[in-house]
Amino acid sequence: MSPTPRPSKDLKDHKDHKDYQDEIYFDGLRGVVPTYPMTYGELEARAHAAMPPSIVSYVAGGAGDERTQNANVTAFERWGLIPRMFVGAARRDLSVDLFGMRLPSPLFMAPVGVLGICAQDGHGDLATARAAARTGVPMIASTLSEDPMEAVAGELGETPGFFQLYTPTDRALAESLVRRAEKSGFKAIVVTMDTWISGWRPRDLSTSNFPQLRGHCLANYTSDPVFRAQLPADPEQDMQSAVLTWVRVFGNPLTWDDLPWLRSLTSLPLIVKGLCHPEDVRRARDGGVDGIYCSNHGGRQANGGLPALDVLPAVVEAADGLPVLFDSGVRSGADIVKAVALGATAVGVGRPYVYGLGLGGTDGVTHVLRSLLAEADLLMAVDGYPTLADLTPEALQRVQ
DSSP states (O other): OOOOOOOOGGGGGOOOTTHHHHHHHHHHTTTOOOSSOSSHHHHHHHHHHHSOHHHHHHHHOOSTTSHHHHHHHHGGGGEEEOOOOSOOOSSOBOOEEETTEEESSSEEEOOOTTHHHHSTTSOHHHHHHHHHHHHOOOEEEOSSOSSOHHHHHTTOTTSOEEEEEOOOSOHHHHHHHHHHHHHHTOSOEEEEOSOSSOOOOHHHHHTTOOGGGGTOSOHHHHTOHHHHTTOSSOTTTOHHHHHHHHHHHSOOOOOGGGHHHHHHTOSSOEEEEOOOSHHHHHHHHHTTOSEEEEOOGGGTSOSSOOOHHHHHHHHHHHHTTSOEEEOSSOOSHHHHHHHHHTTOSEEEEOHHHHHHHHHHHHHHHHHHHHHHHHHHHHHHHHHTOOBGGGOOGGGEEEOO
């Protein structure tokens, strides 16, 4: 058996993330071993066994033959961290400044649109927010949520949350969603650019499964007054009409002409997600965005592209001082360290915490986050990098 990960208020303020390792070893002296897996491979396997097959295919699957999805993961193997000795890294500082906030680490939870149905109780967005509150790891809450954003924000405690916007074709609805996010206390708006239409996903196609078409994870829409005004009946009585309305308004193929409007929607930091080309980064920067989010959606939306990690250095250079968030392929604490060394300000994790959620709800997510941070902290200790500022491109060497 294993104790529940400790929901101490101090976790989010604690800088010595390696303490999770100490807790596990001292628990072992009492005959207690971890409930949840310590490696990504075992975590994935156990989550696949615990979750319904249709949800597994949605979470695990990528676009096409999944080469880009897999390349995102293996791209990290092409970089090695060079150890530095006589540094005396007895204490490490993994904290980062982001949009005026001091965060305990560069780690954040990337937006995932099926969190709700990944948890055994059907409220995975709430469980994930509670894990954010425990650990201080920010959550980017998806538009596609099983619980309304107000309820999700209410579980974040003192940990900042960001709201990810899938921009609808209805501008009034987009404005309503952003206003609700502001009122709920979210600290930034993240606009996803590459999902106005669904990519070719053979795993989902083989089971004819698209959760939102079955009425899942639409709570932010069905709770929105602008959306509800377009419905012929209460969605609780006629969910099919709500789904059809959602299909009609969901995807907006934004152009550069839309950027001034997006910028005008909020005074919160505006982050644009999915930028991988330097020219796009420069235009977004010149258009007034506050942050760049380098990502290829974990390989879920488009196949045949470059690993996101490979384009990260050029994105950072083009961002010219703007913070750069990064995700796609992050599976370990070592991956976090390498992404920071290549210029990422903050590093997002996706599938690993979703698998923790599927296995153990808030406790499972907390375990995954603390494990990732402990590994990153210990790696920096052993290899002699006391702070994130010490992690520069020169700390890495390309593996032949």
